[in-house]
Amino acid sequence: MKHLMALVLLMTSLTTLGNDLSDGVPEESPSVLPADRxxxxxxxxxxxxxxxLIFSDTGQFARAYVGNDLSCRNCHLDQGRKAGSAPLWAAFLSYPAYRAKNHRVNTFAERLQECFRYSMNGKAPPLGDPTLVALESYAYWMEKNAKINPRLTERGVPQLQKPSSPPSYERGKIVYANNCELCHGANGQGKRANDGHLAFPPLWGNRSFNWGAGMAQLDKAAAYIKTNMPLSLGGSLSNQDAWDVAYFVDGHDRPQDPRYTGSVDETRALFHHTRNSLYGHLVAGHVLGSGPVSQN
Amino acid sequence: MMNKTKYVERGKASLKALLFLPLALGVHAESPHPQPRIPTGGESGGFNLATCAGCHGIEGDGNAAEGTPSLRGLPSTYLKEQLHAFASGERQNPVMSSIAQALSTEDITLAASHYAQLRPLSRPLEAQDESANDLAIHGRWSENIPPCDDCHGPEGKGVGENFPALNGQPALYLENQLQAFKKGSRPSGPLKLMGNIANKLSDTDIRTLSLYYSGSSPMTGGQP
Known part of the structure; x- marks a missing residue:
């Protein structure tokens, strides 16, 4: 009987997962994930x-490798547990894996290095560095009970269907003002708490992720926004709104891609040859990637 | 542990206090602080600190027993919004409504800037039990409830103009507000974030969180 129940539950969750891909709203994190205690x-x-600690306050506990105001927890919600916000435990179970981004098989530690290089606009801790060992330990500890859970597709962020109209900066600006500005500020600068800690992360400008980060890609940003934003109201924006506001956010300049060759055109051709990157495009009167990046 | 009866009694006490409001103001009029002029309906009375001091205290510290909030260091945008909401009746409170209705827009701006520039109260927070800590710091993401601290700042010390500090507010006040968000007797706030979240909180969640952010010691049942 127990087995039958489990099978029914499994079938239900698989069916729901199928739907997730279209509406961008994932299931809850499996309750088997351990608690801090x-x-x-x-x-x-x-x-x-x-x-x-590194995950929660990266700038403080991995200072040498961070070049902006962000922390891991700013995007990976529930301290890396939440499905749909690229949960850390599911990522741990997904490596080693081939990545088109660098055309080779990456280990989990190498994947973490990229987070520092691009999303944290810093530099990669060397393999074996205590920073990477600590993060890998945290991820491994979190996934310990997840191995037996069938819902491993919770890696990453559920893909979002293409919008019916091409994404628009102008429409995105309105979506941003109505839904995002409250926390991320009129200039995307984020907000600090009264005690000085970063409360809401900067989304563009010199204190945000750089052009090499996944979040600088329209499809990834749109999917993340649709699933998780505004905080506590994930799934409330329409697909079109999510694409439009992703275009608006990624239509602002940010720190240079560390793979920059000295030419925006060449860097675009080599690393941004996709319709999901606005790098090198003229948006709102500015060629993205050509700097200077606004001081937030 | 929380003593439920105490809360009910305090609720009654607040009602009594409201009846004696004019008396309380009279007492303050004799204090060495600037002489108050009490605004009355229909007259643009001008912002008058003593009007607020009657319940919120001369320094704006609030009153834990009555569940009157501290106003110190609250963001001026937030304070203005609340005074306008009291005036329009969107935020329901008979005393605050009549006071706010007597204030001009300029008075409201003056009152808000006055309290915004005072140094906020801040208390060390002590978790009543694991669940308070969980909700405040970790949230309950299985129900899409983010940690309170994500928007209200570490230890609830507030973020910017729209997310007021919770730290040090009376437990009774915090509990009443979360219940008011739930009942709809207070506007849901920007993006309806608070109304949406409060609807998912149980009475126990609300009581535990309120005690936590008030800085109450776990042993004194809500007294700071």
């Missing part, structure tokens, strides 16, 4: 806690 009180547990 389950972190073991031993040497491994210490490393897990260190990873959690």
């Amino acid at each position: 389950d972190i073991p009180k031993d040497e491994f547990g210490k490393m897990v806690r260190q990873g959690q």
Whole structure:
């Protein structure tokens, strides 16, 4: 009987997952994920806690490798647990994997290096560096019970259907003003709490992720926004609104792609030859990637 | 542990206090602080600190027993919005409505800027139990409830003009507000964020969070 129930549950979740791909709203995180109180009180547990600290306040606990105001937790919600916000535990289970971005098989640690290089606009910690060991320990600890869970497609962010009209900067600007500006500010600069801690992350400008980050790609940004934004109201924007506002956000300049060759055109041809990147395009009177990047 | 009866009694006490409001104002009129002029309906009374001081205290500290909020250091945008909401009746509170209706837009701006520039109260927070800590710091994402601290700042110390500090507010006030968001007797706030979240909170969640952010010690049942 138990097995039958499990099978029914599995079938239901698989059916729902199929739907997720179209509406951008994933299922909840599996409840099997451990809570903080389950972190073991031993040497491994210490490393897990260190990873959690780095994850929560990256600029403070991995200062040498961070070049902006962001922390891992700003995008990976629920401290890396939440399905639909590229949960850390599902990423851990997905590597080693081939990545078109660098045309080779990457280990999980190498994938973490890229987060620092692009999303954190910093530099990659060397392999074996305690920063990477701590983050990997945190991810491994989190996924420990997830191995037996069938819903491994929760890696990343559910894809979003293409919009019915091509994304528009002008429409996106309105969506932004109505839904995003409250927290991320009129100039995308984010907001700090009264005690100085970053509360809401900057979305463009010199303190945000650089042009090499996944979030600088329209499809990834639109999917993330649709699933997770505004905070607590994920799924409330229409697909069109999510694409439009992604275009508006990614239609602003940000720190240079670290793979920059010295020429925007060449860098676009080599690394941004996709309709999902606005790098090198003229948007709102400015060629993106040509700087200077606004001081937020 | 929370004593439920105490809360009910305090609710009654607040009602009584409202009846004696004019008396309370009279007392403050004799204080060495600037003489108040109490605005009355139909007259643009001018912003008058003593009007507020009657319930919120001369320094704007609030009153824990009555569940009257501290106004110190709250963002002026937020304070203005609330005064306008009291005046229009969107935020329901008989005393605040009549006071806010007597204020001109300029008075409201003056009152808001006055309290916004005062140093906010801030208390060390102590989790009543694991669940308070969980909701405040981790949220309950299975129900799409983000951590309170995500928008209200670490330890609820507030973020910018739209997310007021929760730290140090009376537990009774916080509890009443979360219930008011739930009942709809207070506007849901920007993007209806708070109304939407409060609807998902149980009475126990609300009580636990209110005690936590008030800085109450777990042993004193809500007294700071």
